[in-house]
Amino acid sequence: MTIRVAIADDHPTMLAGMEHLMAGFAGMTVIGLVTDSxxxxxxLGSQSCDVVITDFSMPKGRYGDGISLLRFLQRRFPLVRLVVLTGVESETVLRSILAIDVRVIVSKSDDYACLETAIHRARDKQDFLSPDIERILQAASASGALAPEAGGQLSKRETEVMRLFAEGLSVSQISERIGRSRKTVSAQKVTGMKKLGLQRDADIFRYAVAHGLVQASESARSGAKEADE
Known part of the structure; x- marks a missing residue:
């Protein structure tokens, strides 16, 4: 049975390379190439799909990116399996992906040939981490390290709020996007800042970029600066 695959990445050259690579994978077909959420x-709403390969950081798009997008896809398309293809090397971010039960992650630093295995594993609801992802997680576990600035681990909901705030969204906008009250979002932001030892809103942006929660896009930088003023 042919595995139907959708590929999402905000770099057209990446998509072209992926399409060429996939042409050599037996029993798979690419149903579409897209650049945002x-x-x-x-x-996904118009065609049947078995597996989505998506970049973690895609700054544009109505449905966001990162953890927020992955959770949305899980809710909206529960039968579609997810493969995260990412250049992020933050142990904190990688564990946040695993924490929401997305169990197949491939590093852009690895040989893309391993995507064939990743797609099959995702379709069969099995775990798969590419060699570089395994290396990052094992190194962090061996050292017992948390994020350098962290006084404690963020919960997945605190991580989501901090990432969206770093992207330039207000507390009200975050509340509307993720379906939590403004009071809850505000409390999660404050708690997250305390855990990380951050003093100002601009510090959230710097932390998020350093740990791969957001891309250092001009729009995200402007939003964080405005929030700090």
């Missing part, structure tokens, strides 16, 4: 959701 809006296009991805439209594609």
């Amino acid at each position: 809006t296009q991805l959701v439209q594609l």
